[in-house]
Amino acid sequence: MKQWLRGSILSLAVTVGLNLGAASASAAPSGTFRFAEEVKLVTLDPYQHSGGGISYMRPVYETLFTRTPDDKVVPLLATGYKIDGLKVTLTLRKDVKFSDGTPFNAEAVVANLKRGIKLNVLAALRPIGDVTADDDYTVTITLKQADPSLITDMTTEPGMMISPKALDNPGLDRNPVGTGPYLYDKADSREGEVRVYKPNPNYWAPDQVGLQRIEIWELPDDTARLNALKTGQVDVGIWLANPQAAIIGRTPGLKLVKNVGGYTYQVIIQDRAGTKVPAFADKRVRQAMNYAIDRDAYNKAVDFGLSEPAYQPYPKGTWEHDPGLEGRYKYDPEKAKTLLKEAGYEKGFSFDMPSIPIFQPRLEALAGFFREVGITMNIVPVEPGTLARRSMTTDFPATNLVINSQADPLYLGNWYVSQDASFNTYKVKPSDEIAKLLQEGLQSADPDVRASIYKKLVDQLADESYLIAVTSTPLLFGVREEVASNPTLKYRPGEDTVYFRGLKMDN
Amino acid sequence: MLRLVIQRLLALIPLLFIVSVLTFSFTSLLPADPADLIVGEQGTPEQYAAVRERLGLNQPIVTRYLRWVDRAAHGDLGTSFFNSVKVTDALMQRLPITASLTAVSALIAIIVGLAAGILAALRPRSLIDRFATLGATFGQAVPNFWFGLLLAAIFAVGLRWFPATGFTPITQSPWDWLRSVTLPALALGLASSAAIARQVRSSMVGVLQQDYIRAARAQGLSRRRVVFKHALKNALVPVVAVLSFQITVLLGGALIVEQVFAINGLGTLAITAVRRQDIPMIQGLVLVMVGLVVIVQLATDLIYGYLNPKARPS
Helix, strand or coil: CCCCCCCECCCCCHHHHHCCCCCCCCCCCCCEEEEEECCCCCCCCHHHCCCCCHHHCCCCCCECEEECCCCCEEECCEEEEEEECCEEEEEECCCCECCCCCECCHHHHHHHHHHHHHHCCCHHHCCEEEEEEEECCEEEEEECCCCCCHHHHCCCHHHECCCHHHCCCCCHHHCCCCCCCEEECCCCCECCCEEEEEECCCCCCHHHCCCCEEEEEECCCHHHHHHHHHCCCCCEEEECCCHHHHHHHCCCCEEEEEEEEEEEEEEEECCCCCCCCHHHHCHHHHHHHHHHCCHHHHHHHHCCCCCEECCCCCCCCCCCCCHHHCCCCCCCHHHHHHHHHHCCCCCCEEEEEEECHHHHHHHHHHHHHHHHCCEEEEEEECCCCCHHHHHCCCCCCEEEEEEECCCCCHHHHHHHHCCCCCCCCCCCCCCHHHHHHHHHHCCCCCHHHHHHHHHHHHHHHHHHCCEEEEEEEEEEEEEEHHHHCCCCCCECCCCCCECCCCCCCCC | CHHHHHHHHHHHHHHHHHHHHHHHHHHHHCCCCHHHHHHCCCCCHHHHHHHHHHHCCCCCHHHHHHHHHHHHHCCCCCECCCCCCEHHHHHHHHHHHHHHHHHHHHHHHHHHHHHHHHHHHHCCCCHHHHHHHHHHHHHHHCCHHHHHHHHHHHHHHHCCCCCCCCCCCCCCCHHHHHHHHHHHHHHHHHHHHHHHHHHHHHHHHHHHCCHHHHHHHHCCCCHHHHHHHHHHHHHHHHHHHHHHHHHHHHHHHHHHHHHHCCCCCHHHHHHHHHHHCCHHHHHHHHHHHHHHHHHHHHHHHHHHHHHCHHHCCC
């Protein structure tokens, strides 16, 4: 068994965790904060949650660890961790109770994680073999395989702690019970319209409860959400790269805030052994496709100038990003044609690409670029909601997906690169160098060590060109100007939400 | 009259049965799968299979349908595939919102349509008539969502007279309710008012040329009395038929207009349910919509009978 990190990191400052996102919040909560979500609430059960909408859970549920606004992982309900081989030991805070009065302790953590493992919805919990309580405030997690992202994963849904008394409630998805600074007010909330939260009178850090009321509005229509922001019906809302987001940036009284995170749109060549499309087996062809894309034009036309050209899955500001790759495949159709000629595809070739309506403009733009160099990409519509599943089959030789910029780089291996990766459907073995780097990346939890490994990995992947990054879109928030200047308003890195803890409003 | 009501209500049973069979069949034919959305992109094939098993999607459609009918017959339309929200609760919460929006839209459509139609009919080929005809053409040509966006931009975002989004229940604040419902109801009612205006005009022009109207005028009755007492009642007979159709159009239009104004009615619920392939919710929605249409048509028949004694059931 490899020892991928020894020693205690208990020295992580607990106080940092305690004061996250907090300016001087007064003892008496006051003011209302109104946030607009772009997705409707599906569930308030973090272990059954996938996709967007984490904002709905953040006021109620706290995580074992959390990220600071400058993207450092620090303890919150935990006080520290120690990694020894495949054993991860967590120590816990002793002064915390759930809002129903149940004490937060090792038993609660074990009950939560075991339930999460059993439900098997969250991929981050799959490497966990067992969880045991060593004493009242110490938990040991035994991993089935090395997983350096475990602690980071505990900053989101997998680390959210539910009261053990509520775990068996079949209506948990609408009756959340956590340790957080706010309580979900079911009576005041209106299903499908607005979720209301009130202060938790027994919160363990009362000075962090700055608001009398939080309203999270379910506004999936981009124009309606924009109108709500313009008229002051909401204070902050989230947007994707679309015309309405572009309007925010040029509307007086509103501010478009870009935050670390978001997603990178990628074309994924799955048939890289050339089973169905022989051309894909040649690296020069894949590189030609990379050179054929005018990312600046794509960004202006498809992403309304709100994204950045991308040559790797991780954008600037993330620790995995390699600045050396910037401009690696700068638009050069002549070079693309030369590479195709060298590979024997001077006359081009064609392939099918699955599309869902939301990706159609992206693919139409890409098809235009590929056509310029002689490659015909046939866009084949698939039923909305089925793209991920169809991409896990060999129905198509390539696909197109977005990768969350905050996903740990080990998922590059798990999803796209390893021979058994979910989207490596043709089971193509990666190069020895790439396989070695993937393994090395799992051996350490130290971000500095991992950064150097994964930078080499993304460099190799850029050379192989079977993951063709197109643009990286940051997290976009539309904010009313008077709220934007509020020093207690901080945006969670990598998440389309804000820190509710410590937030204060003067309204 | 009572017999008609009973007949119609009894006819509702086979109608709902046929509609529920069709809805169940059509949703099963769709290639999209709610299990895909539930397991998400991180889901494994095993999870996907487990979710399909849990939702009963692997069972034959007939078995699933019969189980649903059995529960529905006991007043239980089931629970959403995605959370613990009961279908009946979701429908009951949203029904008053959409009903309220549709009712105000219908009221606007009737008032504007009648006024424009009568004015145009009283002075055929006059400037008023041409203006009303032009307005009616515009009203029928303009998509309601575009008109809604325009109204929101001018009166909500620009002038701030009305809220841009949301709906306030009348029980909470009648004034805020009126403010929240005005713009979406105008957006929704425009096309219907245009259709009603056209019908009223053509019907009224015909009635005003009838002998009994001439006789009424010859008797020295006032113009107002002739128009409103004698002509309008007869002119309204074909209008009521149009109105019945228009109310069903309004219910359909609410699906789009509710999105524009972020109103959490049946339309918004329908769009969310269809996008997620939330079959129990879709089933419940279709039943409620069919029930509403049948009730509207029944009410229309009753009004029709009042206006035209010859149409009353014997």
